[in-house]
Amino acid sequence: MSVSNAIIYKFGPSSNAAQNAAANLGLATTSYNTGADDSAFSAALGAALANDTVLIIDSPGDVMPQHVVDAIVTFVAAGGHVVMSYWNLDAHPDLQAAFEVSVTQDMFSPETVMDGTPSAIFDGLPPEIYFTDRASDD
Numbered sequence: 001m002s003v004s005n006a007i008i009y010k011f012g013p014s015s016n017a018a019q020n021a022a023a024n025l026g027l028a029t030t031s032y033n034t035g036a037d038d039s040a041f042s043a044a045l046g047a048a049l050a051n052d053t054v055l056i057i058d059s060p061g062d063v064m065p066q067h068v069v070d071a072i073v074t075f076v077a078a079g080g081h082v083v084m085s086y087w088n089l090d091a092h093p094d095l096q097a098a099f100e101v102s103v104t105q106d107m108f109s110p111e112t113v114m115d116g117t118p119s120a121i122f123d124g125l126p127p128e129i130y131f132t133d134r135a136s137d138d
Contacts, residue, residue, distance in 0.1 A: 003027065003051075003052055003053055003054045003081070004026075004027060004028060004052055005027060005028045005029075005030075005048065005049075005052055005053040005054070006018075006019075006022035006025075006027040006028070006029045006030070006053065006054050006055075006056055007029075007030055007032070007041070007044055007045055007048055007053055007054075007055050007056070008022065008029060008030065008031040008032065008055075008056045008057075008058065009031075009032050009034060009041050009055070009056070009057045009058070009059060009068070010031055010032070010033060010034065010056075010057075010058040010059065011033075011034050011058060011059045011060055011061055012033060012034070015058055016031075017058065018031075018056040018058045018083075019031050021056075022054075022056060027054070030044060032044070034059050034064070038065055038067070038068050039067070041068060041071070042067050042068055042070075042071040045071040045072065045074075045075050046071055046074065046075075048075065048080070050075055050078035050079045050080035050081075051079060051080075053080060053081075054080075054081045054082070054083065055072065055075060055080060055081070055082045055083070055084075056082075056083045056084075057072070057082065057083070057084040057085060057086055058085050059085065059086050059087070060085055060086070060087050061087060063088060063091075064086070064088075064092070069092055069094060069095055070094075072095065072098065073094050073095065073097075073098040076098040076099065077098065082099070084099075089101075089103055090103035090106060
């Protein structure tokens with residue numbers, strides 16, 4: 001996969017980790033805040049070239065309206081690539097189908113993520129990344 005653009009759908013204006021990571025990879029980035037920018041995000045994603053764009057969803061504590069879900073499903077169906085952190089996947093069978101996954105249960109205690117393969121993407125991070133339980137539903 002070779003892309004030059006990143007569209008970022010993020011939880012709040014102060015969350016810039018995904019934007020910084022995409023910029024560090026040399027991608028042209030456009031960010032949209034959940035809630036305030038939902039319509040603009042849906043329009044931008046609908047106009048994006050799926051083979052030249054990666055979608056980064058960083059929404060650990062917000063709810064996606066159906067038109068946002070529909071735009072994501074359409075993007076994935078067109079061959080678009082997605083990196084997603086979203087807390088409420090179990091509420092969206094259409095997203096589960098688009099990603100060819102299923103949700104078997106909610107997690108109320110977040111799991112630790114381990115870096116098991118050396119990769120430059122993990123440079124500067126500890127070997128274990130611990131998450132917090134901000135929403136009580138992960």
